[in-house]
Amino acid sequence: MNTATWSLAPVRREGAWRAVFVALATLPLLGLLVFVAWPLALIVLRSITGDDHAWTFARYAALLGSPRILQAGWHSLAMGATVTAISVSAGFAVAFALHRSRLPGKAVMRFALLLPILSPSLVQALGIIFLLGRAGLVHQVTGWNFDLYGFWGLVFANACYGLPQVVLIVSSSLAGTDRRYYDGAEVLGASRWRQFLDITLPQCRYALVAAAFVVFTVTVTDFGNAIVIGGRYRVLATEIYAAVAGQLDFGLGAAIGTVLLLPAVLSIAVERMVARRSGRVADGAMVVQAPRNIARDVGLGLVAFVALAPILATTAIVVYASFARLWPYKLGVTLANYHVNLADGFAPIVTSLQVSLLAALVGTALLFSLALAQRRMSGPLAAVSSFLALLPAAVPGLVLGIGYLVAFNDGPLSGWLYGSIAILVACNFYHYHAQGYLAMVAGLRNVPAALEEVAQCLGAGTARRIGEVVLPYAAPTLASVFFFLFMRSMVTLSGVVFLVTPALNLAAVAVMQLDMNGSVSQAAAYATCVMVVTGLAVAAMRLAAARASKMVKRSRHVA
Structure with a gap:
């Protein structure tokens, strides 16, 4: 018993x-x-479904028959593709600088990458306006005028917002690459450039694909930057806001929202495929130690500066403008702006x-x-x-x-x-x-x-x-x-x-x-x-x- x-x-x-x-x-x-x-x-x-709860595809037909919506859809695709190309290219270079160089000041680089994560997405757009707008700091100093509102302003703001996400995804791939691959290539006489083409890029290819889909999806569906700096350049996100908040047309907003689900669903499918194919990092992998190379470090440093300086500048100018007496005419320091009129x-x-x-x-x-x-x-x-x-x-x-x-x-x-x-x-x-x-x-x-x-x-x-x-x-x-x-x-x-x-x-x-x-x-x-x-x-x-x-x-x- x-x-x-x-x-x-x-x-x-x-x-x-x-x-x-x-x-x-x-x-x-x-x-x-x-x-x-x-x-x-x-x-x-x-x-x-229509207002009478009958099944209908009239809303999708209206979308296809609306020049305004079609134009907004084209704008979203064009902007998303441009931002993705810029963010993935710059993000890969910055991630490479962090993990495969001996650049000084990497703590500053990581701090700059953290700033967009700590702030609402529209902060980048606000910073661009303070810096390059018609009454911005650059115009006040130089007299230069920039056509800021619209496509290029959105590309600038969304690229600043998407760059840290690319660096985060690619960094995990670079950090997980075993140093023994490079040691073997050295023994076989492969040049640095050959090692980059045959080892680094293949190891990062799935991470780059995943990063591209993530940035494209975030950009196409972003609302904050579009409402601040988009101007007359309408995108699908602002059309949803106009339909729901302005016209109280939930049906039209639902139809546009369903369309926006498609790139997001595709992004998830690609990420799952990438996760399966990339595999897991082997236990005991040896971390790659970057050898001394002044030319490489100078080149990567310049690229990192060009990529990260806009993030630092736009965030810093927003903080400074919060203390300005009357931006941009009276730049003396005051706390009056913190007594908001809400x-x-x-x-x-x-x-x-x-x-x-x-x-x-x-x-x-x-x-x-x-x-x-x-x-x-x-x-x-x-x-x-x-x-x-x-x-x-x-x-x-x-x-x-x-x-x-x-x-x-x-x-x-x-x-x-x-x-x-x-x-x-x-x-x-x-x-x-x-x-x-x-x-x-x-x-x-x-x-x-x-x-x-x-x-x-x-x-x-x-x-x-x-x-x-x-x-x-x-x-x-x-x-x-x-x-x-x-x-x-x-x-x-x-x-x-x-x-x-x-x-x-x-x-x-x-x-x-x-x-x-x-x-x-x-x-x-x-x-x-x-x-x-x-x-x-x-x-x-x-x-x-x-x-x-x-x-x-x-x-x-x-x-």
Whole structure:
């Protein structure tokens, strides 16, 4: 009897373990169904039904028959292709300078790459206006005039915004290349140029393809820069805003939004293909050490300066303009611009802090639960769970915002959800759900499976196994995901621009409103406050990551 009981105990514990993991997955998957799949389905449904709820493709026929929409679509494609070509070329050069050179000042380069991530997307457009606009600093000093509003202004602003994303993607590929490939090429007598063509480029080709699709998708669906510096150069993102916010035509907005889903879905498909083909970096890979080469470093330094100087200049000029008495005529320093003329003053920043903290706390908990449950899933359930978790990556922010309008403006959830902090928290979290999920899954791979098995054999309960085995190893990832969600929630604009109300505004939207009202210096002051908050979050993230790493080291020592 005792023998039978002992033999059945591990089976029962494993059954309880699986039941807990199913329970952990239920709430995150339910949230994805309610806040992603349902709004997305309603957008597509609204685009193919008329006002009488009959099935029709009249809205798509209207799009194809509208010269304005067709022109906006062509503008989006042309701008997206140009920005992608510039960003990928410059981003590869900057990433190469960071990882394959002995350039001094790499900390400054990384700081410049961090700036667009810390600020709302329209900050680059604001900086370009302050610097090169008709009343910009360059015009005041030199008298030169630039045709800034339109295609080239958008290309400039979006390239500054897309460059850090290219560097981030390509850097992971360059950092993972094993030095022994280059050592073997040296032995065979291959020149530096031959090594670049035969080793470096093939190793980075999938990362470059992924970066190109990411930048193209972000550019085509970006709203912030387009509304500030686009002028008469209309793109699909501004057409959606005009249809929904200006004309209250949700059907037309849904149809344009469905069209914008196509490049995003294609981008996700390509990224998945790239992830499969690129494979994983082998354990024990040796880091490439760049040899001394003055000509290479000088060339890469010049390219990096040309690529990063605009980011530094546009951000610095925005901060400076926030202290100017009357830009650009009275440049004396004053704090008057920080007394904004919005009815709610700095309340949007407080609201953004509340929303961002809630999105980070709730989001990190849900992502941890889902990633933890995913470790024990298999078969169709695992495939469906992974699909739902990655689905938000294919939904641009503007489209998600329209989906929330359609889904939660009326119905059973509208009474307590629409116009509340909850809908803003949900929009911010699910907008970046896929990135957080991938980071969490990658982080949980660091948990030693053998250590979990030992804890199970010793009879540790589910809660104890999670608390004493999984959490210590996952702590750095939890900290990174928390601060990632917080920072992106603070600066995002496109997803929430349709969801704010006069009583519940957000900081990024307030920057746009101040600029549209002509209060450009106050818009700069608001944007500077946002950058300061996100900058402090980065500092806190590094401190938390350092402490979490120490915790992992202690856990490994004990193990």
